[in-house]
Amino acid sequence: xxxxxxxxxxxxxxxxxxxxxxxxxxxxxxxxxxxxxxxxxxxxxxxxxxxxxxxxxxxxxxxxxxxxxxxxxxxxxxxxxxxxxxxxxxxxxxxxxxxxxxxxxxxxxxxxxxxxxxxxxxxxxxxxxxxxxxxxxxxxxxxxxxxxxxxxxxxxxxxxxxxxxxxxxxxxxxxxxxxxxxxxxxxxxxxxxxxxxxxxxxxxxxxxxxxxxxxxxxxxxxxxxxxxxxxxxxxxxxxxxxxxxxxxxxxxxxxxxxxxxxxxxxxxxxx
Numbered sequence: 493x494x495x496x497x498x499x500x501x502x503x504x505x506x507x508x509x510x511x512x513x514x515x516x517x518x519x520x521x522x523x524x525x526x527x528x529x530x531x532x533x534x535x536x537x538x539x540x541x542x543x544x545x546x547x548x549x550x551x552x553x554x555x556x557x558x559x560x561x562x563x564x565x566x567x568x569x570x571x572x573x574x575x576x577x578x579x580x581x582x583x584x585x586x587x588x589x590x591x592x593x594x595x596x597x598x599x600x601x602x603x604x605x606x607x608x609x610x611x612x613x614x615x616x617x618x619x620x621x622x623x624x625x626x627x628x629x630x631x632x633x634x635x636x637x638x639x640x641x642x643x644x645x646x647x648x649x650x651x652x653x654x655x656x657x658x659x660x661x662x663x664x665x666x667x668x669x670x671x672x673x674x675x676x677x678x679x680x681x682x683x684x685x686x687x688x689x690x691x692x693x694x695x696x697x698x699x700x701x702x703x704x705x706x707x708x709x710x711x712x713x714x715x716x717x718x719x720x721x722x723x724x725x726x727x728x729x730x731x732x733x734x735x736x737x738x739x740x741x742x743x744x745x746x747x748x749x750x751x752x753x754x755x756x757x758x759x760x761x762x763x
Contacts, residue, residue: 658675
């Protein structure tokens with residue numbers, strides 16, 4: 493599992509080199525690239541009509557707990573967390589997402605042979621921009637998705653279709669900083685139980701191309717304990733259409749000892 497992490501890192505460096513070689517646009521940044529990664533918060537900004545944007549990355553998470561006399565560790569490696577966004581109207585985009593993950597369980601230092609791997613259910617949905625920022629009124633958008641079981645691998649295939657929705661908000665605090673937050677709900681994992689979700693992220697531009705962020709997020713299931721997390725990260729805008737990101741985080745409540753993630757976002761603009 494750990495050796496696979498290095499393969500993912502090398503893979504992204506390879507993509508980075510290739511895309512940077514293809515994108516010769518080094519002019520001053522004009523049309524700012526706004527993405528829905530690496531944060532858990534979705535931006536209220538939609539893709540311009542005719543533009544296509546790919547946001548993809550990899551991640552590693554680990555959680556260790558003691559069950560009786562046994563120490564159980566669950567590691568998950570995501571090779572692909574791709575989101576494809578296409579602008580249809582000035583305030584409407586269509587969205588498709590698909591993850592490929594691999595899970596490894598270790599008990600008392602011994603890795604189990606039964607490794608789970610495969611694609612997650614395909615995410616299909618849309619984002620609609622409702623308002624633009626005007627004084628105390630934030631930029632607001634509504635997102636909604638379905639998670640289709642027929643597209644998932646056997647290890648990750650639920651019996652029922654999942655769904656989520658959320659409102660995304662953003663406030664400009666200054667020329668260099670902003671505050672974003674999401675509120676919504678989700679259903680899934682073959683359970684009728686709704687889980688209310690929230691995110692809150694502070695973003696700061698530390699240079700023309702570098703950005704920092706800090707975020708808290710979580711979910712509150714109706715009949716189970718709440719889950720709360722935090723993460724922080726860095727973004728680098730290689731060119732107006734190409735961004736790199738890196739993230740580290742963990743959970744506030746039990747459930748995640750470490751999160752490591754890296755990714756790229758690339759926009760193809762309508763000519």
